[in-house]
Amino acid sequence: MKRILLIMILILTFALNAEMINNVFKPNLLMPSFLDANKISVNHSISFSSGISSNKQSFYQSVYTNHLSYNFNSKLKLDLDLNFVNFGTATYKSGIEFDGNEDNATKVLPNMQLNWKPSENTSITIEFKQYNSPFDFSYRD
Secondary structure, eight states: OHHHHHHHHHHHHHHHHHHHHHHHOOOOOOOOOSSOGGGEEEEEEEEEEEEEOTTSEEEEEEEEEEEEEEEEETTEEEEEEEEEEEEEEEEEOSTTOEEEOSOOEEEEEEEEEEEEEEETTEEEEEEEOOOOOSSOOSOOO
8 A cells, every 4th residue: 555655646746747847848949050040941842854756765854952041131142952863864665665874863953042132223143053954964073
């Protein structure tokens, strides 16, 4: 009987402590950082394209884009796109059979844009873009 009473008291003590801590504990997640997480916007997109010509050559390309946007203030904004591109060619045989041409490649194509609008009639943009050529499937750095 003493053992059951002791266990009950311990359980109630933990339950009461849990209730007290729950009412008092309000997390304030202020992490030291120079970036405010509330000003970051993240979006994603994915696309796939393929085609085949009359000479039985085909191509494919898939793109996953991660778009990050950060508003430093009402006049300064940074946009960053990370494009993960996979592409290659194949030769059509018959039915649904294709032979890969061993030219499958993957690239990361970053794009960055910094927009600064110091006044209503003035805008300065610094931009870096890198594109994948639709005419050349060879991998180059």
